[in-house]
Amino acid sequence: MDGYLQTLKKYADFSGRARRTEYWMFFLFNFIIGIVLSVVDYVLGTAGIIGMIFALAILIPAIAVGVRRLHDTDRSGWWMLIAFLPIVGVIALIVFLVLDSSPGPNRFGPKPEA
Numbered sequence: 001m002d003g004y005l006q007t008l009k010k011y012a013d014f015s016g017r018a019r020r021t022e023y024w025m026f027f028l029f030n031f032i033i034g035i036v037l038s039v040v041d042y043v044l045g046t047a048g049i050i051g052m053i054f055a056l057a058i059l060i061p062a063i064a065v066g067v068r069r070l071h072d073t074d075r076s077g078w079w080m081l082i083a084f085l086p087i088v089g090v091i092a093l094i095v096f097l098v099l100d101s102s103p104g105p106n107r108f109g110p111k112p113e114a
Helices: 002-009 020-044 049-072 077-084 088-098
Strands: none
Touching: 002 020, 002 049, 020 049, 020 088, 049 077, 049 088, 077 088
């Protein structure tokens, strides 16, 4: 949970690097929260309004941590745009996000765990 809050503290920080753990834990917590909010929306009969508000609130931090994760693999954050390509772009982006960090410092800064 601490890693999730750390990522939220870097709300719109698109510089630096993010470890795989930081990115995927942020993804996992958002996924779980989304499921819980879907159930709450269903129970309250709000037609997804609560989930949509959460999704909009988390949009910028999700993009920021994705860009920092790409920086960790020594790729520009602009690679996030390939997600708009049908199927191939999404698969390529997922592969980039799963790849291990580039060893040592790169053009985006020192290795995060260092």
